[in-house]
Amino acid sequence: MTGAHRRILVVEDDPETADQLVEELTTSGYDVDLAANGREALSQGAARDYAVITIDRMLPDIDGITVMRQMRDGGIAVPFLIISALGEIDDRVRGLRAGGDDYLVKPFSFVELLARLEALGRRSETVAKETILRVGDLAIDLISRTASRHGRKIPLLPKEFQLLEYL
Known part of the structure; x- marks a missing residue:
């Protein structure tokens, strides 16, 4: 580590x-x-x-x-x-x-x-x-298809997640 x-x-x-x-x-x-x-x-x-x-x-x-x-x-x-x-x-x-x-x-x-x-x-x-994208305090988990900020989950619809992932 x-x-x-x-x-x-x-x-x-x-x-x-x-x-x-x-x-x-x-x-x-x-x-x-x-x-x-x-x-x-x-x-x-x-x-x-x-x-x-x-x-x-x-x-x-x-x-x-x-x-x-x-x-x-x-x-x-x-x-x-x-x-x-x-x-x-x-x-x-x-x-x-x-x-x-x-x-x-x-x-x-x-x-x-x-x-x-x-x-x-x-x-x-x-x-x-390989599976988690991070920008500042934003984390996007590509496996579970979830996003969080400061450790708190952000509820996203599938299209919203795709857009966030693209950006």
Whole structure:
């Protein structure tokens, strides 16, 4: 990940784990934001562009899977790395099918976490370059055929979208 694409949102409710993740990722050169619950994750995820979001499945208010689904429904296409103590095959499959791009079981090696973040970040940059047009604070997603400004969706009819895309 390069430049501005090194911003990561860590969604973790356990203060000790969250502090360790933030410290290690910051030391590794990432800009890290922290959300301690699902509501904070939804708010921060909609407000900023992240290269990757790491998310715990078991959060105190809204579980991680619901957070991912709501973000996906809201047009947020950032890759999700699920980090969870729930490590059974069914748990991992459910997380990946719910919108997760990768799954890491606790406890984990920080070196492996970094490798997975780098891989997801590379994919994120490639997809973003190819499918999202940006002019200032206006973003046009060519895949979902949506437009947003300052992170807020702009309702457009199909012809309006085509005209905006052309311009």
